[in-house]
Amino acid sequence: MDLNFDTKLATNYHSESQIIRVLSEAWVKDHGYCPNCSVKPLAEFANNRPVADFYCANCNEQYELKSKKAKLSNVINDGAYDSMMQRINSEDNPSFFxxxxxxxxxxxxxxSVNNFLIIPKHFFKSDMIVKRKPLSPKAKRAGWIGCNIDLRQVPELGKVFxxxxxxxxxxxTVTQRFQQTLFxxxxxxxxxxxxxxxxQCIDKLGANFSLNQVYTFAGELQLKYPDNHHIHDKIRQQLQILRDKGIIEFLGGGNYHKLN
Structure with a gap:
């Protein structure tokens, strides 16, 4: 896989944002593949489609591409807040490259490419999308509200490089990791x-952890789910789900081990 952009494709463009859009989309088209079924190449949607940039003609997975210079940060700038919320709550929301x-x-x-990863669509939750302040009345798009994507809300296994x-x-390896979380x-x-x-709570703990350690997050979870009065029961239920899906294993005596 060649990690360099083909800069000849952008010779007729002058805006930096346009140049990066053209070069990054061309790179993904040439070198990308479907993380779900491994088919290459990905197909492109028509330009200016509001939902996604690429799709897999074999399994119909959809992907939107976000490109950024320099390091991968925990917070990614995105477009309009309302549009983003509609996308992640829709039936055909895309996964994000x-x-x-x-x-x-x-x-x-x-x-040249430093990092290229996918966060599958099933990892996106509403609280990952952070609303920015409206643009000032003097701005060209006065009142427009953008958003940021908070990647700190995604478990490490949800970041598939x-x-x-x-x-x-x-x-x-990519396909195995992608498919492992499809449940x-x-x-x-x-x-x-x-x-x-x-x-996300157990991601903050070590490779080996105990049930009592997870219980320490009960207060934090109660704030998110104020109507639930059985937080400890719910924690045990979710640990059992993660155990059954091969994310963690039960060692006995209230102790667990992360398998990935």
Whole structure:
């Protein structure tokens, strides 16, 4: 996999944002593949489609591409807040590709991919989308409200790298990791929220952890689910789900181990 952008494709563009859009989309078209079924290449949707950029003609997975210069950060700038909320709550919401790149200046600018990862759509929750302040009355789009995507809300297993720190990840590893979490799509939105919230809690613990350690997050979970009066029961239920799906294993005596 060549990690360099083909800069010849952007010779007729002058805006930096347009250049990156053209180069990054072309790179994904040439080198990307479907993390779900491993088919290559991905097909492109028509330009200016509001929902997604690419799709897999084999399994119909949809993908939207977000590109950013330099390091992968915990918070990603996105577009309109209302549009984003509609997308993640719709039946055909896309998964998101995140691509970070470096720019090298010389006789002509050169760009290379640093990281390329996918966050499957079943990891997106409403509280990941952070509303920004409306633009000021003096702005060209006065009152417009954008949003940020908070990647800190995603369990580590939900960040599936195809390229990490300029190292290409084997395709079968990518597909295995993507498919390992597909069970989340079979849950209702509320049930999935519980699983992801407890999963996020255990991500903050070590490779080995205890039930009592997870119970320390009960207050935090109670704030998210004020109508639930059986938080400890719910925690045990979610740990059993994660155990049954091969995310963690039960060691006995209230102790667990992360398998990934």
């Amino acid at each position: 995140f691509l970070t790149y470096s720019a090298h200046q010389g006789d002509s600018a050169q760009y 195809l390229v990490k720190n300029q190292q290409v990840i084997p395709r079968d 989340l799509r079979g849950q209702t939105q509320r049930a999935r929220g519980w699983t992801l919230d407890v999963w």
